[in-house]
Amino acid sequence: MCLSVPGKIIRIDENMNMAEVDVGGFLRDISLDLCPDVSVGEYVLIHAGFAIQKIDEEEAMETLNFLKKMAEME
Protein backbone atom coordinates (compact mmCIF):
# COMPACT_ATOMS: atom_id res chain seq x y z
CA MET A 1 0.00 0.00 0.00
CA CYS A 2 3.02 2.25 0.26
CA LEU A 3 3.40 1.93 -3.51
CA SER A 4 4.58 5.25 -4.94
CA VAL A 5 5.52 6.18 -8.49
CA PRO A 6 7.73 8.84 -10.08
CA GLY A 7 6.01 11.57 -12.11
CA LYS A 8 7.21 14.67 -13.97
CA ILE A 9 5.66 18.02 -13.09
CA ILE A 10 3.98 19.47 -16.20
CA ARG A 11 2.00 22.37 -14.74
CA ILE A 12 1.56 23.94 -11.32
CA ASP A 13 -1.64 25.56 -10.02
CA GLU A 14 -0.29 27.72 -7.21
CA ASN A 15 -3.71 28.85 -5.98
CA MET A 16 -4.88 25.30 -5.37
CA ASN A 17 -1.42 23.93 -4.47
CA MET A 18 -1.97 21.25 -7.11
CA ALA A 19 0.11 20.04 -10.06
CA GLU A 20 -0.43 18.15 -13.27
CA VAL A 21 2.08 15.31 -13.57
CA ASP A 22 3.08 12.91 -16.30
CA VAL A 23 3.27 9.36 -14.98
CA GLY A 24 4.56 7.10 -17.73
CA GLY A 25 2.56 8.99 -20.39
CA PHE A 26 -0.61 9.40 -18.29
CA LEU A 27 -1.54 12.82 -16.94
CA ARG A 28 -2.84 13.15 -13.39
CA ASP A 29 -3.60 15.91 -10.92
CA ILE A 30 -1.82 15.67 -7.59
CA SER A 31 -1.66 17.71 -4.41
CA LEU A 32 1.53 19.60 -3.51
CA ASP A 33 0.48 20.05 0.14
CA LEU A 34 3.29 17.75 1.33
CA CYS A 35 5.96 18.83 -1.17
CA PRO A 36 5.39 22.47 -2.17
CA ASP A 37 8.87 23.49 -3.34
CA VAL A 38 8.89 21.99 -6.82
CA SER A 39 9.20 23.41 -10.34
CA VAL A 40 7.90 22.39 -13.75
CA GLY A 41 10.16 19.71 -15.26
CA GLU A 42 11.19 18.24 -11.91
CA TYR A 43 10.28 14.72 -10.86
CA VAL A 44 8.38 13.87 -7.70
CA LEU A 45 7.44 10.66 -5.92
CA ILE A 46 3.64 10.28 -5.89
CA HIS A 47 1.60 8.41 -3.28
CA ALA A 48 -2.21 8.33 -2.99
CA GLY A 49 -2.67 11.55 -4.98
CA PHE A 50 0.10 13.52 -3.27
CA ALA A 51 3.69 14.42 -4.13
CA ILE A 52 5.56 13.15 -1.06
CA GLN A 53 9.16 13.98 -2.06
CA LYS A 54 11.20 15.51 -4.83
CA ILE A 55 13.34 12.95 -6.68
CA ASP A 56 17.00 13.92 -6.59
CA GLU A 57 18.29 13.31 -10.12
CA GLU A 58 21.92 13.78 -9.10
CA GLU A 59 21.65 11.15 -6.37
CA ALA A 60 19.93 8.77 -8.80
CA MET A 61 22.76 9.22 -11.32
CA GLU A 62 25.39 8.79 -8.63
CA THR A 63 23.84 5.51 -7.47
CA LEU A 64 23.61 4.25 -11.06
CA ASN A 65 27.17 5.26 -11.97
CA PHE A 66 28.48 3.61 -8.83
CA LEU A 67 26.60 0.40 -9.65
CA LYS A 68 27.76 0.47 -13.29
CA LYS A 69 31.40 0.89 -12.30
CA MET A 70 31.10 -1.86 -9.76
CA ALA A 71 29.53 -4.21 -12.32
CA GLU A 72 32.31 -3.45 -14.84
CA MET A 73 34.95 -4.34 -12.28
CA GLU A 74 33.80 -7.95 -12.37
Place this chain on the structure above:
Amino acid sequence: MKFIDEFRDGGIARGLIQKIEKSSSRPIQLMEVCGTHTVSIFRYGIRKLIPPQIQLISGPGCPVCVTPNSDIDYAIALSRRKDVILVTFGDMMRVPGSTSSLLKEKAEGRDIRVVYSSLDALKIAEENPDKKVVFFAIGFETTSPTIAVAILHAKEERLRNLFFLNSQKKIPPAIFTLLQSKRVKINGFILPGHVSTIIGSDPYQFIAKEFFRPAVITGFEPLDILQGIWMLVRQIEEGRAEIEIQYKRVVHKEGNPLALRKVLEVFEINQAQWRGLGWIPESGYRFKASFQELDARNLYVEVETPREHPECKCGEVLQGIKTPLQCRLFRIVCNPENPVGPCMVSVEGTCQAYYKFQS
Protein backbone atom coordinates in the same frame (compact mmCIF):
# COMPACT_ATOMS: atom_id res chain seq x y z
CA MET B 1 9.82 5.26 -17.25
CA LYS B 2 12.55 7.49 -15.89
CA PHE B 3 13.88 6.43 -12.46
CA ILE B 4 12.43 2.95 -13.01
CA ASP B 5 13.84 1.43 -16.20
CA GLU B 6 17.46 2.33 -15.35
CA PHE B 7 17.12 0.47 -12.08
CA ARG B 8 16.14 -2.74 -13.88
CA ASP B 9 19.37 -3.20 -15.88
CA GLY B 10 20.15 -6.91 -16.20
CA GLY B 11 23.92 -6.48 -16.70
CA ILE B 12 24.36 -4.44 -13.53
CA ALA B 13 22.12 -6.88 -11.67
CA ARG B 14 24.43 -9.76 -12.62
CA GLY B 15 27.44 -7.77 -11.36
CA LEU B 16 25.67 -7.11 -8.06
CA ILE B 17 24.72 -10.76 -7.63
CA GLN B 18 28.40 -11.72 -8.10
CA LYS B 19 29.38 -9.14 -5.48
CA ILE B 20 26.85 -10.60 -3.06
CA GLU B 21 28.11 -14.14 -3.74
CA LYS B 22 31.71 -13.08 -3.12
CA SER B 23 30.95 -11.18 0.09
CA SER B 24 28.63 -13.73 1.71
CA SER B 25 30.40 -16.35 3.84
CA ARG B 26 27.63 -17.76 6.06
CA PRO B 27 23.88 -18.38 6.32
CA ILE B 28 21.88 -15.28 7.26
CA GLN B 29 18.24 -14.28 7.48
CA LEU B 30 17.20 -10.83 6.29
CA MET B 31 13.72 -9.45 6.78
CA GLU B 32 12.09 -7.28 4.14
CA VAL B 33 9.72 -5.34 6.40
CA CYS B 34 7.57 -3.87 3.65
CA GLY B 35 4.92 -5.67 1.57
CA THR B 36 5.85 -3.66 -1.52
CA HIS B 37 9.35 -5.16 -1.20
CA THR B 38 7.89 -8.65 -0.85
CA VAL B 39 6.03 -8.22 -4.14
CA SER B 40 9.12 -6.83 -5.96
CA ILE B 41 11.32 -9.61 -4.59
CA PHE B 42 8.94 -12.27 -5.91
CA ARG B 43 8.22 -10.50 -9.19
CA TYR B 44 11.91 -10.29 -10.11
CA GLY B 45 12.76 -13.72 -8.74
CA ILE B 46 15.33 -12.21 -6.37
CA ARG B 47 15.08 -15.09 -3.88
CA LYS B 48 16.36 -17.42 -6.59
CA LEU B 49 19.07 -15.06 -7.85
CA ILE B 50 20.91 -14.59 -4.56
CA PRO B 51 22.99 -17.30 -2.85
CA PRO B 52 20.75 -19.85 -1.07
CA GLN B 53 22.40 -19.13 2.27
CA ILE B 54 20.80 -15.67 2.24
CA GLN B 55 17.22 -16.20 3.27
CA LEU B 56 14.66 -13.43 2.82
CA ILE B 57 11.80 -13.37 5.33
CA SER B 58 8.69 -11.24 4.80
CA GLY B 59 7.68 -8.90 7.59
CA PRO B 60 4.61 -7.04 8.90
CA GLY B 61 4.65 -4.16 6.39
CA CYS B 62 1.23 -4.62 4.83
CA PRO B 63 -1.29 -2.18 6.34
CA VAL B 64 -4.32 -4.20 5.25
CA CYS B 65 -2.83 -7.37 6.73
CA VAL B 66 -2.07 -5.91 10.16
CA THR B 67 -5.47 -4.21 10.57
CA PRO B 68 -7.13 -6.19 13.38
CA ASN B 69 -10.57 -7.73 12.98
CA SER B 70 -11.98 -5.37 15.60
CA ASP B 71 -11.32 -2.38 13.29
CA ILE B 72 -12.66 -4.16 10.20
CA ASP B 73 -15.80 -5.10 12.17
CA TYR B 74 -16.12 -1.46 13.22
CA ALA B 75 -16.01 -0.31 9.58
CA ILE B 76 -18.57 -2.97 8.63
CA ALA B 77 -20.88 -1.92 11.47
CA LEU B 78 -20.61 1.73 10.40
CA SER B 79 -21.40 0.81 6.79
CA ARG B 80 -24.66 -0.77 7.97
CA ARG B 81 -25.94 2.58 9.24
CA LYS B 82 -28.35 3.97 6.66
CA ASP B 83 -26.97 7.48 7.03
CA VAL B 84 -23.34 6.45 6.35
CA ILE B 85 -21.24 6.32 3.18
CA LEU B 86 -18.15 4.28 3.97
CA VAL B 87 -15.07 5.26 1.95
CA THR B 88 -12.03 3.00 1.77
CA PHE B 89 -8.86 2.12 -0.13
CA GLY B 90 -9.59 -0.78 -2.49
CA ASP B 91 -7.43 -3.38 -0.79
CA MET B 92 -9.66 -3.33 2.28
CA MET B 93 -12.83 -4.41 0.47
CA ARG B 94 -12.26 -8.14 0.45
CA VAL B 95 -10.59 -8.53 3.83
CA PRO B 96 -12.73 -10.78 5.98
CA GLY B 97 -13.75 -9.39 9.36
CA SER B 98 -15.23 -11.67 12.02
CA THR B 99 -18.34 -12.59 10.04
CA SER B 100 -18.50 -10.36 6.96
CA SER B 101 -16.41 -8.13 4.67
CA LEU B 102 -16.97 -4.70 3.14
CA LEU B 103 -17.42 -6.39 -0.25
CA LYS B 104 -20.23 -8.58 1.12
CA GLU B 105 -21.82 -5.55 2.73
CA LYS B 106 -21.68 -3.67 -0.58
CA ALA B 107 -23.43 -6.59 -2.25
CA GLU B 108 -26.11 -6.25 0.45
CA GLY B 109 -26.67 -2.69 -0.71
CA ARG B 110 -24.58 -0.62 1.71
CA ASP B 111 -23.07 2.56 0.27
CA ILE B 112 -19.35 1.69 0.27
CA ARG B 113 -17.00 3.49 -2.11
CA VAL B 114 -13.42 2.76 -3.10
CA VAL B 115 -11.06 5.71 -3.49
CA TYR B 116 -7.44 6.20 -4.49
CA SER B 117 -6.78 9.26 -2.33
CA SER B 118 -7.99 10.68 0.97
CA LEU B 119 -8.89 13.84 -0.97
CA ASP B 120 -11.63 11.85 -2.77
CA ALA B 121 -13.34 11.44 0.62
CA LEU B 122 -13.53 15.24 0.91
CA LYS B 123 -15.27 15.43 -2.46
CA ILE B 124 -17.77 12.70 -1.54
CA ALA B 125 -18.56 14.54 1.70
CA GLU B 126 -19.11 17.83 -0.14
CA GLU B 127 -21.41 16.14 -2.65
CA ASN B 128 -23.45 14.31 0.00
CA PRO B 129 -24.24 16.84 2.73
CA ASP B 130 -27.15 14.75 4.07
CA LYS B 131 -24.93 11.70 4.68
CA LYS B 132 -22.18 10.95 7.17
CA VAL B 133 -19.09 10.09 5.14
CA VAL B 134 -16.61 7.83 6.99
CA PHE B 135 -13.10 7.34 5.63
CA PHE B 136 -11.47 4.11 6.79
CA ALA B 137 -8.02 5.55 7.50
CA ILE B 138 -5.46 2.76 7.27
CA GLY B 139 -1.81 2.97 6.29
CA PHE B 140 1.73 3.47 7.51
CA GLU B 141 3.81 6.64 7.68
CA THR B 142 3.76 6.99 3.88
CA THR B 143 -0.02 7.39 3.87
CA SER B 144 -0.61 9.15 7.23
CA PRO B 145 0.43 12.62 6.01
CA THR B 146 -2.07 12.35 3.12
CA ILE B 147 -4.81 11.50 5.63
CA ALA B 148 -3.72 14.35 7.92
CA VAL B 149 -3.95 16.82 5.02
CA ALA B 150 -7.51 15.64 4.24
CA ILE B 151 -8.43 16.12 7.91
CA LEU B 152 -6.91 19.61 7.97
CA HIS B 153 -8.88 20.51 4.81
CA ALA B 154 -12.08 19.11 6.34
CA LYS B 155 -11.57 21.25 9.44
CA GLU B 156 -10.74 24.34 7.40
CA GLU B 157 -13.76 23.89 5.14
CA ARG B 158 -15.95 23.16 8.21
CA LEU B 159 -17.21 19.93 6.70
CA ARG B 160 -19.48 18.60 9.43
CA ASN B 161 -20.29 15.30 7.73
CA LEU B 162 -16.81 13.81 7.23
CA PHE B 163 -15.35 11.38 9.79
CA PHE B 164 -12.23 9.23 9.96
CA LEU B 165 -12.04 5.71 11.35
CA ASN B 166 -8.41 5.76 12.36
CA SER B 167 -6.41 2.53 12.16
CA GLN B 168 -3.04 3.95 11.04
CA LYS B 169 0.22 2.49 12.21
CA LYS B 170 3.90 3.31 12.64
CA ILE B 171 6.57 0.87 11.45
CA PRO B 172 9.57 1.33 13.82
CA PRO B 173 7.72 0.21 17.00
CA ALA B 174 6.66 -2.99 15.18
CA ILE B 175 10.32 -3.68 14.33
CA PHE B 176 11.17 -3.09 17.99
CA THR B 177 8.55 -5.68 19.00
CA LEU B 178 9.92 -8.20 16.48
CA LEU B 179 13.45 -7.72 17.79
CA GLN B 180 12.30 -8.31 21.37
CA SER B 181 10.66 -11.60 20.43
CA LYS B 182 12.81 -14.67 20.87
CA ARG B 183 10.90 -16.52 18.16
CA VAL B 184 12.09 -14.25 15.38
CA LYS B 185 15.65 -14.73 14.09
CA ILE B 186 16.78 -11.84 11.92
CA ASN B 187 20.35 -10.84 11.08
CA GLY B 188 19.46 -7.63 9.24
CA PHE B 189 16.61 -5.52 7.89
CA ILE B 190 15.69 -4.28 4.42
CA LEU B 191 13.84 -1.16 5.57
CA PRO B 192 10.85 0.33 3.70
CA GLY B 193 11.86 3.05 1.24
CA HIS B 194 8.62 4.99 1.10
CA VAL B 195 7.87 4.99 4.84
CA SER B 196 11.44 6.29 5.20
CA THR B 197 10.83 9.00 2.58
CA ILE B 198 8.57 10.50 5.25
CA ILE B 199 10.31 9.56 8.53
CA GLY B 200 13.98 9.53 7.45
CA SER B 201 16.60 7.30 9.07
CA ASP B 202 16.69 8.55 12.69
CA PRO B 203 13.67 6.58 14.03
CA TYR B 204 15.46 3.30 13.18
CA GLN B 205 18.67 3.96 15.12
CA PHE B 206 17.61 1.63 17.96
CA ILE B 207 17.97 -1.35 15.57
CA ALA B 208 21.72 -0.76 15.41
CA LYS B 209 22.32 0.77 18.85
CA GLU B 210 20.13 -1.44 21.07
CA PHE B 211 19.95 -4.66 19.05
CA PHE B 212 23.24 -4.49 17.08
CA ARG B 213 21.57 -5.41 13.79
CA PRO B 214 22.35 -3.71 10.48
CA ALA B 215 19.57 -2.20 8.41
CA VAL B 216 19.43 -0.57 4.97
CA ILE B 217 16.67 1.75 3.74
CA THR B 218 16.08 0.35 0.27
CA GLY B 219 14.23 1.26 -2.94
CA PHE B 220 11.87 -1.04 -4.83
CA GLU B 221 13.46 -1.73 -8.21
CA PRO B 222 15.59 -4.87 -8.67
CA LEU B 223 18.92 -2.98 -8.58
CA ASP B 224 17.83 -1.15 -5.43
CA ILE B 225 16.95 -4.40 -3.68
CA LEU B 226 20.13 -6.19 -4.78
CA GLN B 227 22.27 -3.24 -3.69
CA GLY B 228 20.41 -3.18 -0.36
CA ILE B 229 21.12 -6.88 0.17
CA TRP B 230 24.77 -6.39 -0.78
CA MET B 231 25.10 -3.50 1.72
CA LEU B 232 23.56 -5.68 4.44
CA VAL B 233 25.82 -8.65 3.67
CA ARG B 234 28.86 -6.38 3.85
CA GLN B 235 27.79 -4.92 7.20
CA ILE B 236 27.25 -8.42 8.61
CA GLU B 237 30.57 -9.75 7.26
CA GLU B 238 32.45 -6.71 8.58
CA GLY B 239 30.74 -6.94 11.98
CA ARG B 240 29.08 -3.52 11.60
CA ALA B 241 25.56 -2.54 12.65
CA GLU B 242 24.48 0.75 11.07
CA ILE B 243 21.40 2.28 9.51
CA GLU B 244 22.40 2.96 5.90
CA ILE B 245 20.43 4.54 3.07
CA GLN B 246 20.52 2.86 -0.34
CA TYR B 247 17.46 4.76 -1.69
CA LYS B 248 19.20 8.15 -1.65
CA ARG B 249 17.25 9.63 -4.53
CA VAL B 250 14.21 10.14 -2.26
CA VAL B 251 15.25 9.31 1.31
CA HIS B 252 17.06 11.90 3.41
CA LYS B 253 18.16 11.53 7.02
CA GLU B 254 15.47 13.96 8.19
CA GLY B 255 12.68 12.53 6.00
CA ASN B 256 9.95 14.96 4.96
CA PRO B 257 9.62 17.32 7.97
CA LEU B 258 6.57 19.11 6.54
CA ALA B 259 4.69 15.81 6.19
CA LEU B 260 5.64 14.80 9.74
CA ARG B 261 4.41 18.16 11.07
CA LYS B 262 1.02 17.74 9.35
CA VAL B 263 0.51 14.36 11.03
CA LEU B 264 1.33 15.75 14.47
CA GLU B 265 -0.96 18.74 13.93
CA VAL B 266 -3.89 16.34 13.86
CA PHE B 267 -2.84 13.29 15.87
CA GLU B 268 -0.90 12.36 18.96
CA ILE B 269 1.04 9.12 19.31
CA ASN B 270 -0.86 6.25 20.90
CA GLN B 271 -0.72 2.49 21.25
CA ALA B 272 -2.21 0.46 18.40
CA GLN B 273 -3.44 -3.08 17.91
CA TRP B 274 -1.73 -5.16 15.20
CA ARG B 275 -2.88 -8.49 13.83
CA GLY B 276 -0.31 -11.06 14.94
CA LEU B 277 1.71 -8.63 17.04
CA GLY B 278 -0.97 -7.50 19.52
CA TRP B 279 -0.99 -4.07 21.19
CA ILE B 280 2.25 -2.18 20.56
CA PRO B 281 3.01 1.00 22.54
CA GLU B 282 3.45 4.19 20.50
CA SER B 283 2.77 2.41 17.21
CA GLY B 284 -0.35 4.35 16.24
CA TYR B 285 -2.24 7.59 16.66
CA ARG B 286 -5.29 9.11 18.29
CA PHE B 287 -7.02 12.36 17.42
CA LYS B 288 -5.89 15.44 19.30
CA ALA B 289 -8.64 16.99 21.43
CA SER B 290 -9.12 19.82 18.90
CA PHE B 291 -9.97 17.30 16.14
CA GLN B 292 -12.25 15.01 18.18
CA GLU B 293 -15.33 15.93 16.14
CA LEU B 294 -13.81 14.17 13.13
CA ASP B 295 -13.30 10.84 14.94
CA ALA B 296 -15.67 8.20 13.52
CA ARG B 297 -15.43 6.29 16.79
CA ASN B 298 -17.79 8.90 18.24
CA LEU B 299 -20.55 7.65 15.91
CA TYR B 300 -22.67 5.12 17.70
CA VAL B 301 -22.68 1.54 16.38
CA GLU B 302 -22.84 -1.89 17.88
CA VAL B 303 -19.75 -3.86 16.91
CA GLU B 304 -19.65 -7.65 17.14
CA THR B 305 -17.08 -9.40 19.33
CA PRO B 306 -14.05 -10.07 17.12
CA ARG B 307 -13.31 -13.64 16.08
CA GLU B 308 -10.41 -15.07 14.08
CA HIS B 309 -10.33 -18.17 11.89
CA PRO B 310 -8.64 -20.68 14.23
CA GLU B 311 -6.43 -22.15 11.49
CA CYS B 312 -5.33 -18.90 9.80
CA LYS B 313 -1.59 -18.32 10.32
CA CYS B 314 -1.54 -14.73 9.06
CA GLY B 315 -0.41 -13.46 12.47
CA GLU B 316 2.67 -15.68 12.52
CA VAL B 317 3.39 -15.05 8.84
CA LEU B 318 3.43 -11.30 9.59
CA GLN B 319 6.11 -11.86 12.23
CA GLY B 320 8.27 -13.99 9.96
CA ILE B 321 7.82 -16.99 12.28
CA LYS B 322 6.00 -19.10 9.67
CA THR B 323 5.87 -19.06 5.89
CA PRO B 324 2.53 -19.52 4.10
CA LEU B 325 3.71 -23.01 3.11
CA GLN B 326 3.43 -23.98 6.79
CA CYS B 327 -0.28 -23.10 6.91
CA ARG B 328 -2.77 -25.95 6.42
CA LEU B 329 -5.28 -23.68 4.70
CA PHE B 330 -2.79 -22.33 2.10
CA ARG B 331 -3.91 -23.08 -1.49
CA ILE B 332 -6.31 -25.83 -0.37
CA VAL B 333 -8.91 -23.69 1.35
CA CYS B 334 -7.38 -20.22 1.20
CA ASN B 335 -6.57 -18.59 -2.16
CA PRO B 336 -6.99 -15.11 -3.68
CA GLU B 337 -10.50 -16.01 -4.92
CA ASN B 338 -11.57 -17.20 -1.49
CA PRO B 339 -9.23 -15.64 1.06
CA VAL B 340 -9.51 -16.75 4.68
CA GLY B 341 -7.13 -14.13 6.07
CA PRO B 342 -5.88 -10.70 5.03
CA CYS B 343 -2.38 -11.95 4.08
CA MET B 344 -4.08 -13.67 1.12
CA VAL B 345 -6.33 -10.71 0.25
CA SER B 346 -3.85 -7.91 -0.12
CA VAL B 347 -1.72 -7.75 -3.26
CA GLU B 348 1.12 -7.07 -0.84
CA GLY B 349 0.21 -9.90 1.51
CA THR B 350 2.88 -12.55 1.92
CA CYS B 351 0.38 -15.36 1.31
CA GLN B 352 -0.83 -13.85 -1.94
CA ALA B 353 2.78 -13.29 -3.10
CA TYR B 354 3.60 -16.94 -2.35
CA TYR B 355 0.41 -18.07 -4.08
CA LYS B 356 1.12 -16.07 -7.23
CA PHE B 357 4.85 -16.52 -7.59
CA GLN B 358 5.92 -19.66 -5.75
CA SER B 359 5.10 -22.71 -7.84
